[in-house]
Amino acid sequence: MDNLNREATVTLSCSNLLMQVVQEGVREIIGQAGVNAVFNLGLQTRLLPQEGGPDFEQDLTFEEIAGLQIALESLYGPRGGRGIALRAGRASFPYFLRQFGERAGLTQMDFRLLPTQARLSSGLDVLARLLSNLCHITVRLEETPGHWLLWVENCPECWHRQTQEAVCHFWVGFLQEFMAWASNGRYYAVVESQCSALGASACVFQIDQQALD
Ligand SMILES: [Zn+2]
Incomplete structure (x- = not known):
């Protein structure tokens, strides 16, 4: 089924468990008061309760x-909001690992014992598959000389937005933290080289294969 048909028949969404991970990352950076302020703006977004329940x-x-x-950008300004999204992406990774690490095989010994490059590459592949399962998105990993490219079609972070610059900073931070974790603390540059909010057909996250440090 192509994307247009899929859009017509289902409400595009991401798993509540994934979104709780995102929300925990945001909470780490701006605190509960900040989170409340974001949701009290009355924009089209929703706060998941920390415990279960129908909501x-x-x-x-x-x-x-x-x-x-959009709410983060309204409250903290475009630059401030994107900076918070970046840091929240980094902060959310440990929550992601706790929630999905075992299911995805990221915490298992045979993954941890892979050589670094193989661990990074297969870990990115695992992330691509898992995110494709948790959201109505298609995430694809491509390897080019010097880089990994993560292609995200239907990116929810910039869904239906038109902006002057790439805006999917949460995923940049998240991928930076994944790379640091999977390489035992090295720093790899991650940039969003194409963004759907700039008219591209997909958001593309470009990850260096060589650590900067
Ligand atoms: Zn984007």
């Missing part, structure tokens, strides 16, 4: 996910 069970729509980033 918790409901997945977040792409509109609600893009709305979170």
Whole structure:
């Protein structure tokens, strides 16, 4: 089924468990008061309760996910909001690992014992598959000389947005932290080299294969 048909028949969404991970990252950076302020703006986004319950069970729509980033930008300014999204992406990774690491095989010994480059490459592949399962998105990993490229079609972070610069900073931070974790603390440059909010067909995250330090 192509994307247009899929859009017509289902509400595009991401798993509540993934969005709780995102929300925990945001909470680490701006605190509970900041989180409340973001959601009290009354923009189209939704706060998941920390415990279960009917509200918790409901997945977040792409509109609600893009709305979170828009709310951060309204509250802290475009640059401030994107800086927070970047740091929240980094901060959310440990929550992601706790929630999905075992299921994805990231915490298992045979993964941890792979040589670094193989661990990074297969870890990115695992992330691509897992994110494709958790959201109505297609994430594809491509390897080019010197870089890994993660292609995200239907990116929820910038869903239906038109901006002057790439805006999917949460995923940049998240990938930076994944790379640091999987390489035992090295720093790899990650940039969003194409963004759907700039008219590209997909958001593309370009990850250096050589650490900077
Ligand atoms: Zn984007």
